[in-house]
Amino acid sequence: MEQTTKNLVLASIGNIYEQSKSSSLNAGFFESADADLKLVSEYFGVTPNQALIVAMVFALNYKGDTVDIKDLTEFFECNPLKMLEYSDDFETLFNLGIFKKIKSTHRMKLSLANDQFIINQKITEAILLNRAMPVVEKERINDIIELIEELYKLGKQVDDKEMESFELFRHVSSMLDTNAHFPLVKKINEFEFTTTDTYLLLYLIWRTVNGNEATEVGRIAQGIFSSSSARINFVQDIINGDNRLISENLMEVVEAEFFDDTEVKLTANALTLIHEHGIKLFGKKKKSKDLIEPESITVKNLIFNEFEQKQLDFLYSTLSDENFIATQERLEKKGLPKGITVLLHGLPGTGKTETVFQLAKTTGRSILKVDISRSKSMWFGESEKIIKRIFTNYTEYTKNCDRTPILLFNEADAIISKRRDAGTSNTSQTENAMQNIILEELENFKGIFIATTNLSKNLDTAFERRFLFKIEFNKPSLAIKSQIWHDKLPILLQEECDQLASRYDFSGGQIDNIVRKAEIHEIIHGIGVNFDNLLEFCNTELLAKKHESNLGFSKK
Structure with missing residues (x-):
């Protein structure tokens, strides 16, 4: 490399800057600046037209300014439409990594009008150190998650009124074309x-990916569209x-009472597609009030x-663990249903729900607990969708x-009891x-x-064999x-325990x-407490039963 490279490049940039000022970019300017434009184009490896833009952005950056179309139009004193002839050159220089782009704070709904440009710092450093043009390129996206994050950020700019919809769509198309090698992008295309x-x-x-199962449609719209x-x-x-x-069964609408509350979420089909193409959405177990981890369960002795x-x-x-895996393998081999389905039935307070918790604790399994009341919707057809979604979510989870979790339908009386006449209500x-949906799901269920x-006596016969x-x-x-x-109370003498047991017909829950x-x-x-305290507590526990006969109308 010759020692005069730095001076030659800077001199040519300076000449272009001075000669182009108020030139209206007429033919005379290009004739007089021809030699300087060639030198700059050779150094940067670009066309003469692109060399003009590079020189101007370089010079104006050193005045402490970012550069946009308006700045150049005013500097050249040319017709604004003249600068649009260079729109492809701006984009090329950006894609080559020579320019970096930021968004203007003053917003106009015109292509290129909102972009401000600065020279890549690596290039300015190379010139000042008298070095050859460095190898530069746009920062590459390393994986599919990074790509999706960058696309999401574009939507945030639309939401913040820093970008217009047409710019969003242009950037999205360009980024997807550039990153079409990712398997998920290929599949979506x-x-x-x-x-x-x-x-x-x-x-x-x-x-x-960030833990939001559903998103309001209105919020999404604000990140896509500039127009109301x-x-x-x-x-x-x-x-x-x-x-x-x-x-295409990739997105579903989540019920809402009001227009503004409508949400959408990915379907089980979409989750499977995404999983198959490199994104594990459930790598970290979903934390929610419906998920009970075994480590959070307190050990209790049930009798x-x-x-x-x-x-x-x-x-x-x-x-x-060992028996469950062996059992499923044996049942599947013999063509029998491999799911383990359990009905715990009996009087309230006898330990049914706590048994499930202790079972999960002992076997190290998570519990996905379903609140049946929340599965009923005011909207026609939505309850069925919710039940279906419960099973698909369980399957995905x-x-x-590491271990098959437990799907728990607690207090499931309403949905496993005898079916009513469909015409009643x-x-x-x-x-x-x-x-019907639960029966269908249990027919091919593969989990726990x-x-x-x-109310087991009211159990629908169709559930018995399930x-x-x-x-x-x-x-x-x-x-x-x-x-x-x-x-529960080791301080009690045996005769005291016997006396409480015979005197009070309590369930385990009432004793608790x-x-x-x-x-x-x-x-x-x-x-x-002493024994008299306990007797007092027991008597108040029975208070409801004592007064039960006094409620309503008395008999004469």
Whole structure:
């Protein structure tokens, strides 16, 4: 490299700067600046027209300014439309990595009008150090997650009114073309979606990756459309189901009571597609009030009669890691359903739900707990979708668990009881439809499903064969109640435990209430309870029953 390179390049840039000022970019300017434009174009490896833009941006940057079309138009004193002839050159220089681009703070809905340019710092350093033109390129995107994040950031610029929709779509198309080698992009391109739908899908993927199962449609619209009318039409189309992502079973609408609350989420089909193309959405287990991890469960000693305990021991053994895997392999090999389905039924307070928790604790399994009341929707057909979604979500969650989790339908009386006449009410129709879906799901279920109910005698016969284990929880006998009292309150003498067991016909849950009051008593008074305190607590536990006959109209 000659020692005069630095001076030659800087001199040529300076000459171009001086000669182009107020030149209107006429023919005379290009004739007089021909030699300087050639030198700059040779150094940067660009065309003479591009060399002009490079020289101007370089010089104006050193005045402390970023450069946009307006700056150059005013400097050249040329027709603004003249600068549009160079629009492709600006984009080329940006793609070559010679320019970096930032968004202008003054917003105009015109292509190129909002872009400001600066020279890549590596280039200025090379010139000042008298070095050859360095190898520069736009910063490459390393993986699909990084690409989706960058696309999401573009939507944030639209939302913040820093970018117009047409610019968003231009950038999205360019970035997807540049990164078409990623398997997920290839797969999405096969659908031949519009740019809007492609961006919508990628937007939802990013939101899902970050733990947002559903996103408000209005929020999405603000990140895509600059125009209010376009946003409204977009939302209306989705609510009406008029969208390719919906018809291709990649996106579903989540129920809402009001227009503004409408949400969308990826379908199970979309989650599978994404998983197959390199994105593990459930790499970290979803934290929610419906997910109970085994480490969060407190160990409790549950006491049952011999027959109940024998059945529970069988269930515990079945769900131990080694036995569970062997059982599923054996059943599948013999063409039998491989899912373990369990019905725990009996009186309230007899330990059904706590049994599930202790089972999960012992076997190291997570619990996905379903609130049946929240599965019923005011909207026709939505309850069925919610139930279907519960099973698909369980299946997706299972894929990334070391051990198969437990799907728990707690207090499932309403949806496993005998089906009603469909003509009686809308509620009956909804419950019957939900039951049909659950029956269908359990037919091919491959995981661990447990339902608890207080009303087993009202169980629909269609459910009987769906449950592999059916364990009844009876009110504890005197001997068992005495053991429970002693286990909960070891300070009691055996005869005191026997007396409480015979005097009060309590379930295990009711005994727990007494124990809790005993703990509160000790906190407040600083001393443990005595037997008289316990008798008082027991009597107040029975208060509702004592007064039950006094409610309503008295008989004469």
